Amino acid sequence: MGCVHGKCCSRYPSSSDGDSRHQHEVGHLGSKHILTQRSLEIVPVPSHNFKLQYSVLTQRGYYPDSPDKENQDSFCIKTQIQGNPNIHFFGVFDGHGLYGAECSNFVKDRLVEILANDPMLLNDPVKAYSSAFLRTNSELHSSKIDDSMSGTTSITVLVIGDKIYVANVGDSRAVIGVKNGNRIVAEDLSNDQTPFRKDEYERVKLCGARVLSVDQVEGYKDPNIQTWDDEESQGGDPPRLWVPNGMYPGTAFTRSVGDSTAETIGVIADPEVSVVQLMPNHLFFVVASDGVFEFLSSQTVVDMVARYADPRDACAAIAGESYKLWLEHENRTDDITIIIVHIKESSNPATGAMDGTAEVNRNQASSRARKETSDFSSASGSEIYRSMRSEFSDPQLTVIRSAAIVVPSPSHQRHMELDGG
Numbered sequence: 399m400g401c402v403h404g405k406c407c408s409r410y411p412s413s414s415d416g417d418s419r420h421q422h423e424v425g426h427l428g429s430k431h432i433l434t435q436r437s438l439e440i441v442p443v444p445s446h447n448f449k450l451q452y453s454v455l456t457q458r459g460y461y462p463d464s465p466d467k468e469n470q471d472s473f474c475i476k477t478q479i480q481g482n483p484n485i486h487f488f489g490v491f492d493g494h495g496l497y498g499a500e501c502s503n504f505v506k507d508r509l510v511e512i513l514a515n516d517p518m519l520l521n522d523p524v525k526a527y528s529s530a531f532l533r534t535n536s537e538l539h540s541s542k543i544d545d546s547m548s549g550t551t552s553i554t555v556l557v558i559g560d561k562i563y564v565a566n567v568g569d570s571r572a573v574i575g576v577k578n579g580n581r582i583v584a585e586d587l588s589n590d591q592t593p594f595r596k597d598e599y600e601r602v603k604l605c606g607a608r609v610l611s612v613d614q615v616e617g618y619k620d621p622n623i624q625t626w627d628d629e630e631s632q633g634g635d636p637p638r639l640w641v642p643n644g645m646y647p648g649t650a651f652t653r654s655v656g657d658s659t660a661e662t663i664g665v666i667a668d669p670e671v672s673v674v675q676l677m678p679n680h681l682f683f684v685v686a687s688d689g690v691f692e693f694l695s696s697q698t699v700v701d702m703v704a705r706y707a708d709p710r711d712a713c714a715a716i717a718g719e720s721y722k723l724w725l726e727h728e729n730r731t732d733d734i735t736i737i738i739v740h741i742k743e744s745s746n747p748a749t750g751a752m753d754g755t756a757e758v759n760r761n762q763a764s765s766r767a768r769k770e771t772s773d774f775s776s777a778s779g780s781e782i783y784r785s786m787r788s789e790f791s792d793p794q795l796t797v798i799r800s801a802a803i804v805v806p807s808p809s810h811q812r813h814m815e816l817d818g819g
Contacts, residue, residue, distance in 0.1 A: 431710040438710060441477045445484040446560040446676075447744045452488070455713035456735040457721065459689065463730075470498035470550075471687050471735040474506045479514045479556075486557040487513065490735050492570050492687040494654075495548025501656045502550040504543060508534045509552070523558055524671045527565045535655045535667035547647055549656025552669075553588055555685055555739075560676045562683070564588055565669035569651045570687045573696040575703060577679040584700035587672055587683065590691075591653040593637040594626055598652040605664030608640040615645060634728065639663055682709070682740045689732035690716060693723035709738035 425440040431453070442449045458469040470493035479485040487510050493502030512530040513519060519526045531552070538545050551568020564572050566588035575582045593599045593609045603609060611626075613619040613635050626637050638648045639660060647660045654660070655667045674680075682703055690699065699716060706712040717734050724731035 431708075431714075436710060438708060441483075441486055442744055443484050443486070443557065443559065444744070448560075448676075449742050449744045450486060450557065450739050451709065451742055452737060452739040453709040453713050454735070454737045455710075455717050457689075457717045457733065459733040460721075460725070460731045468499050469733050470494065470502055471689070471733040472499070472502040472506045472550075473735055473737060474510050475737065476510050476514070479510075480519065482520075484557075484559045485519075487554065488557075488685050488737050488739060489552065489554035490570055490685050490687050490737060491550045491552050492568065492689070492733070492735070493548070493550040494649075495545075495657075497544055497548035498550060500543045501538060501545055501548050504538055504541060505534055505550050505552060505655045508537055509554070513556070520558065523556065523561075523563045524673065527556065527563060527671050528669055531565065531567060531655065531667050531669045538656050539658055543656075545656035546659045547657070549654040549660070551651060551654050551688070553685055553687075555587070555683060562587075562674045562676060564672045564674070566591065566671075567653045567655055567667055567669045568688075570685075571691050571696065572683060572685045573700060574674065574683040575681045575700045577681055582681060582700055582704045584696040586696055587674060589670065590651075590688075591670070592651055593639065595652070599637075602639055602652050602664035605662075606642055607663035608642060609637050610640060611635045611637055612648070615640060615648075639665065676741065680741055682738060684736065684738050686716075686736040687732070687734060689724075689734035690720050690736055692720070692732060693727060694720055703738055709740055712738050 430437055436453055436455075438451065438453060440449055440451045452475070454473055454475060456469060456471050456473060459467070461467045472491045472493070474487065474489045474491075476487045479487055489506065489510065491502040491506045493499050495501070509530055512533055513526060516526045516530065538549075551570050552565070553568070553570035553572050554565050555572055556563040556565070564587040566572070569590045569592050570588075571590060572587035573584050574587055576585050589595070591598055593602065599609060609624065610621050611619065614621040614623075615638075636650050638650050639652065640646065640648060641659070641663055647657065649657065649660050649665055652664065653666050653668065653670075657665050684699055684703060686699070694702075694716070702716050702719065703709070703712045706715065713736050716736055720734050721731050
């Protein structure tokens with residue numbers, strides 16, 4: 399959901415198809431997928447003897463009043479950051495406003511560049527993450543892009559060895575699938591930053607924001623009622639942020655990159671960073687724009703991922719279901735972008751010495767890898783991994799290469815843009 403004058407309204411109101419930056423060590427499995435038009439890609443994390451198998455899909459929204467409106471979502475997948483085979487980045491950026499596409503592309507490019515050039519990244523990833531967002535925000539303000547009423551939310555996952563660092567700015571989301579007995583449970587890796595959250599509501603109020611729904615601003619509902627149950631019950635009229643004496647900017651989120659006008663009433667670019675130690679029962683994680691989560695719960699998304707052995711099938715199925723639900727509730731859809739990353743035991747334990755490690759001292763990296771692998775095995779050895787993964791192959795949970803259907807545009811004149819470029 400964006401600002402009221404941008405992509406969020408059709409009483410709500412462009413493209414980068416994303417950026418996938420892979421080093422040559424990344425593997426490609428099989429031919430291109432019929433719907434996503436992508437090869438299944440895989441990258442090892444040799445320090446802890448597992449690999450990441452992933453795919454991505456981005457789908458332009460359907461806007462009947464703006465049939466040629468570009469996709470304002472973008473994404474970035476960058477492997478082997480700083481030449482280190484154990485550091486990988488996955489990010490989704492959901493632009494909004496007139497120059498939302500330009501904003502999401504700028505942030506997609508600069509954020510990962512700043513992270514990749516930070517010599518302190520491995521020493522303090524959380525600090526490096528926060529610093530990168532604030533610097534990117536400052537650079538966007540200083541760029542030629544007019545971000546006064548445009549910007550982008552951001553949900554990114556940085557894999558460093560057996561830990562993942564999740565940085566969230568806005569209302570896109572990351573979620574991880576956790577094996578729990580015979581079930582795969584969704585655990586949110588981020589917390590949507592909207593006025594529905596009491597802490598965020600109070601923070602922006604202290605900064606001078608008026609928090610009102612569109613109906614309240616337009617006089618259809620009592621503006622003094624400052625209680626909202628949840629996003630589902632509010633439907634398409636969530637609480638938004640407005641300047642004290644104006645009908646703008648109307649953002650439904652409380653944090654973003656850009657949005658210099660909204661900054662004056664408390665919309666900030668500071669990320670909330672969570673750290674997760676990967677365990678054998680962590681099967682996959684999902685990074686997606688709010689176009690996915692508007693009508694699908696985290697658990698539903700995880701359930702859908704678990705049905706498919708191939709993440710490309712899951713990407714297509716989730717995008718199709720999201721698209722269909724948007725059209726059941728609205729006369730348009732949002733842009734939809736989703737990255738699915740499976741965490742799998744590596745079949746080759748002797749992958750510690752790889753090309754692409756020129757920036758890492760090989761002796762230090764080798765000794766560190768031995769220590770980290772030992773620590774990881776003592777807590778969750780490869781036999782446990784095999785056990786967990788074999789249980790995951792329960793036929794009730796996995797459908798091998800089942801055909802996934804993406805809902806076509808109601809206009810029947812515009813093909814689905816499934817390739818992220």
